[in-house]
Amino acid sequence: NRAGEKLTDSEWQDIEDALIMADCGPELSINIVNKCKKERQDNLHQLKEHMLNVFPEVKSLNDDKKPFVLLVVGVNGTGKTTTIGKLATMYRQQGKKVLVGAADTFRAAAVEQLSVWVTRAGADIVKQAEGSDPAAVSFDTIQRGISRDYDVVIIDTAGRVQTDTSLMNELAKVHRVIQKAMPSAPHEVWHVVDAGTGQNAINQVEKFKEIAHTTGLIVTKLDGTAKGGIVLQLTHRFAIPIRYIGVGETLEDLLPFDASNFVDELLP
């Protein structure tokens, strides 16, 4: 039974290398290995337990309001629009009535792209002319969500880098205006992170959390080479729950986050 055997020094080195190469970060990887060795938690099973303890008790989802309003944010190209298609599908399969707000009013064909996903999901869309104010689209979407009795409202936003002050201010405004439309909203704010992101993810999550009050993370593209070890650092630092993972480009490629499977994948 491998998991119960004491690990050799060379095996510990392989583990440390694997954690670093999975983007867990040099400091955290070395600390995990050293702590386990020091506390004599020196078999694979105990190492996994130690890593699982990084993940906090998963808070229940704040989704009992009607409509449940979800704001989706993140840097460019991480998979926000595609993930919204997957989420809309999931909620539709639960028999819920879903409305999506196309608040990316800037990028070429952003609304067209989202429209295709919304149609495939069997949901409805609110969109305005190109270049309109994302806050206005968000406001309209929530108003319609309330007046036409939707169960779920999801707001898609444009990708933005956390170093762009004017775009981060735009996001802060979107958040404020959502609250104007419905005081308890947004009930969840999910930051979509690409599993291949390196240490910059820490600054991304930190800045987005300050501005948009992030309540959850979604990690995408875990079907690729990248193991998403950055998530270990993000959890360690911010304790924001990881709600779902993206494992492909179709509507079915969304899974609830499973910490145990995730940790297994990080180790050699």
Next chain:
Amino acid sequence: TLTQKFSAISDRLRGSARITEADLDATLRDMRMALLEADVALPVVRKLLDEVRERGLGEEVAKSLKPGQLIVKILHDVLSDTLGGEPKPLDLQKIPSVILLCGLQGAGKTTTAGKLARFLTQQGKKVALTSVDSTRPAAREQLEILARQVNVPYFAGRGKRADQMATDALNQAKKDGIHVLILDTAGRQTVDDDLMAEINKVQRKVQASERLLVLDSMMGQAALEIAESFHENVRLSGCILTKTDADVRGGAAISVAQSTGVPLRFVGTGEKLEAFEFFDPQRMAGRVLG
């Protein structure tokens, strides 16, 4: 940052007339941490530091009155040597020349296609754009919009498969006297054998004179495997780094350059089509060092 760590390294070595192997190894450990924090891939960090160690044990350092500063300079030199000199111009001798853009999903290929079209049009070249992405919703519409924005024709290549569409667009380019055809492809993961075979087939059909990997500059350790895989598949002639405006350390650039020798050609510095510059190796080395 590495600069902060370097002053610590320099301080530790200052006043020691001769640098011992122990000093050097302690310094290398600090550098290792700093390079990993900057997202340089672990195997690449090892190779770079072997180089630094070898030079660090050499004559020049042994005789130096300021070994600490010299070791730091050696690392800077190793990094900028890795990143190469001034990028050479695109190989566009053939009429029409094809520039093939490939990379992972969301890296910025379609936007970069628009940027390249604008850049080359400003140089007086007759450019056309085409996309063989049949997967992503509204992918081709996205590129068509960018084509209108930069005033170049968009060719809708006919065919079911990506290689058929590419060949058809190339034939249209030949008919219309186009100088450069920029070929945008669907994002793909290197672990997807079918999609890697697809891009290989596209390249065999169009024989692009430039095969550019579009890579998100905020990528972590996986950048190494990604670069090696795409290089093995289409023999890359260059790499374009995107989203450098996110203030990234950009270690991925070092990983790509050191492992494959593929030259870094351009950087995307924002979402607008004007946000496009030649790659600057000195500046990148400075970013990685913090």
